[in-house]
Amino acid sequence: MDYALSPKVAQKIFEGEGGCYYSWSSSxxxxxxxxxxxxxxxxxxxxxLALPHNSDSSKAGYVIQGSxxxxxxxxxxxxxxxxKLKKGDVIPVPLGAVSWWxxxxxxxxxxxxxxxxxxxxxxxxxxYFLLAGANGIFKGFSxxxxxxxxxxxxxxxxxxxxxxNGVLIxxxxxxxxxxxxxxxxxxxxxxxxxxxxxxxxxxxxxRAVVVTVEKLPLLQQVGLSSTYIKLDSNALHxxxxxxxSAFEVIYIVKGGGHVQIVGINGQCVLDTHVSTGQLFVVPKxxxxxxxxxxxxxxxxxxxxxxxxxxxxxxxxxxxWKALSAEVKQASLNVSPEIEKVITSNMxxxxxxxxxxx
Numbered sequence: 049m050d051y052a053l054s055p056k057v058a059q060k061i062f063e064g065e066g067g068c069y070y071s072w073s074s075s076x077x078x079x080x081x082x083x084x085x086x087x088x089x090x091x092x093x094x095x096x097l098a099l100p101h102n103s104d105s106s107k108a109g110y111v112i113q114g115s116x117x118x119x120x121x122x123x124x125x126x127x128x129x130x131x132k133l134k135k136g137d138v139i140p141v142p143l144g145a146v147s148w149w150x151x152x153x154x155x156x157x158x159x160x161x162x163x164x165x166x167x168x169x170x171x172x173x174x175x176y177f178l179l180a181g182a183n184g185i186f187k188g189f190s191x192x193x194x195x196x197x198x199x200x201x202x203x204x205x206x207x208x209x210x211x212x213n214g215v216l217i218x219x220x221x222x223x224x225x226x227x228x229x230x231x232x233x234x235x236x237x238x239x240x241x242x243x244x245x246x247x248x249x250x251x252x253x254x255r256a257v258v259v260t261v262e263k264l265p266l267l268q269q270v271g272l273s274s275t276y277i278k279l280d281s282n283a284l285h286x287x288x289x290x291x292x293s294a295f296e297v298i299y300i301v302k303g304g305g306h307v308q309i310v311g312i313n314g315q316c317v318l319d320t321h322v323s324t325g326q327l328f329v330v331p332k333x334x335x336x337x338x339x340x341x342x343x344x345x346x347x348x349x350x351x352x353x354x355x356x357x358x359x360x361x362x363x364x365x366x367x368w369k370a371l372s373a374e375v376k377q378a379s380l381n382v383s384p385e386i387e388k389v390i391t392s393n394m395x396x397x398x399x400x401x402x403x404x405x
Contacts, residue, residue: 051317053079053309055300055326058089066096066219067151072327074172079329080165081172083295085352087327088161088174092116092151095220099212100148100179103141106270107163107174110241110348111137112301114157117229120237121146122269129237132229133157136242136276138259142269143167146179150226162297162350164272182215239264241276253400254279254340261354273356275349279305279340282403287337288360289330294353296330303345309336335361363397 056077058070070089074081086105090098092114100119116133123144131139133149141147141161151157161174169175178184186194186209194205212218220226239259246255259274261267267274279285287310290296304323311317311334322328322338322345330336338345360366368376369391377387 051079051311051315051331052077053318053328053331054320055307055322055328057325058087058327062216064214064217064219065093066214066217067092067098067156069098069216071174074170077172077329079331081170083297083329083331083352084164084166084168084171085295085297085329085350086163086165086168086172086174087297087299090149090157090159090161092149092157092217093219094151094154094156095222095224096151096157096217097220097226098149098217099181099184099214100146101176101216102144102146102179103177104143104168104175105163105165106143106272107141107161108267108270108272108274108350109137109139109141109159109161110274110276110299110301111135111139112158112160112348114151114155115153116149116151116157117226118150119148119227128227129233130227130229131234131238132231133159133238134240136240138239138241138264138274138276139237140264140266140270140272142266150220152226160299160301160348162274162299162348163270164352176216178216181212181218184212237264237266248399250283250398250400250402252280252402253283253398254285256399258356260356267354271352271354273351273354275351275356277347277349279303279338279345279400280402281340281342281344283340283344284401284403285338286360286362286366286397286399286401287335288358288399289333289335290351290356291333291359292353292355292357293332294351294356295332296336296349296351297327298330298347298349299327300324301346301348303341303343305338305340305345307336307338309334311335360399362394363399364395366394369394
C-alpha cells in the first residue's frame with residue numbers, strides 16, 4: 049500500500065451560475081483508490097439546484113454551512129422524500145438513490161460527501177448519472193425511443209429532451225416553486241450533530257458526536273458511520289486506531305492543528321499540519337493522534353463500518369490500562385515503580401486531553 053497520506057484539498061470539476069462541485073481525485077491521492085473511498089463537496093448559491101442524479105457509490109453528506117432542501121427517491125421506492133437541510137446535518141445517500149439538492153437560503157449551501165466506492169466504476173471516485181440537463185440520460189436515446197416510452201409526439205419529446213441546457217447545477221428563477229420539506233421524513237432520515245448531546249464532552253478538551261445506525265437507521269443502507277469532533281484550543285485527541293479493519297476519512301471543517309499517523313513496524317507515515325478544507329485518510333489499524341492549534345480544530349469523518357470500534361493507547365479505557373502490571377513491566381522493560389506511574393496517569397487521562405497549564 050502507498051502510504052502517501054498528506055492531506056489534500058478538493059479540485060473544482062464544475063462551476064456554473066448555480067454553484068460548484070469539487071472532488072478529491074484518486075489519481076492525485078492514490079490512497080483513495082486503495083481504500084475504496086472518496087469525497088466530494090457541493091457548493092450551491094442561493095436558488096442553486098443540483099439536478100436529479102444517482103451515483104455508483106454509497107456516501108454520507110454533512111452540511112457545513114447554509115440551509116436548503118434535498119429530494120430523495122431511494123432504490124426500490126416510488127416515493128420522493130423531501131427533507132429540510134441545515135448546518136450540522138448528516139444525511140446518508142444510499143447506492144443508487146436519486147437525489148436533487150436546492151439552496152432555499154440567502155447564503156451558500158455547502159455539503160461535503162464522504163463515501164465508499166467498492167462497487168464504483170472507478171475505485172476512489174464517485175461517478176454520477178444525471179437524469180436531466182445537457183448530459184442527462186434522455187440525451188443518449190433517440191427521439192423514437194423517447195416518444196414511444198413516454199407516449200409523446202415529436203414536439204413534446206423534443207421539448208422534454210432539449211429544454212434544459214444546464215449541466216449538473218443550474219440557478220432557478222426567483223419565485224420558482226420547489227416541493228416543501230416533510231419534517232417527519234427529515235427527522236427520520238437526517239441527524240443533526242449541532243443539536244445532539246455529545247457522546248464525549250471534556251472541559252477544555254473536546255466534544256465528540258458519533259453517528260451510528262442506532263441514531264440514524266438509514267446508515268445501514270450505506271454501510272457507514274460518522275463522527276463530528278470539536279477539539280478545543282491546543283487540546284490533544286488521544287492516540288487510537290480502528291480495531292475492526294475500517295478505514296477513516298477525515299475532512300477538516302474548521303481550524304487546524306498537528307496530526308501524526310503511525311503504521312506498520314512503528315513507522316510514522318504522516319507528521320504534518322492540517323487546516324480547513326483538507327481531507328486525509330487513516331488506514332485500517334493505523335494509530336492517529338491530533339493536537340489542535342490555538343483556534344481549535346473541528347472535523348467530520350466517515351468510517352467504513354456501521355458500528356465503529358476504536359481502541360486507544362492512552363487513558364482509562366486504553367489497551368495499556370487493561371493489560372496486567374506484569375505484562376506491562378515485561379513488555380516495556382520498565383521497573384514496577386515506572387509501571388505504577390504510567391498506570392496511575394492513565395486513570396486520569398480522557399480521550400480528549402486539555403492543554404498543559
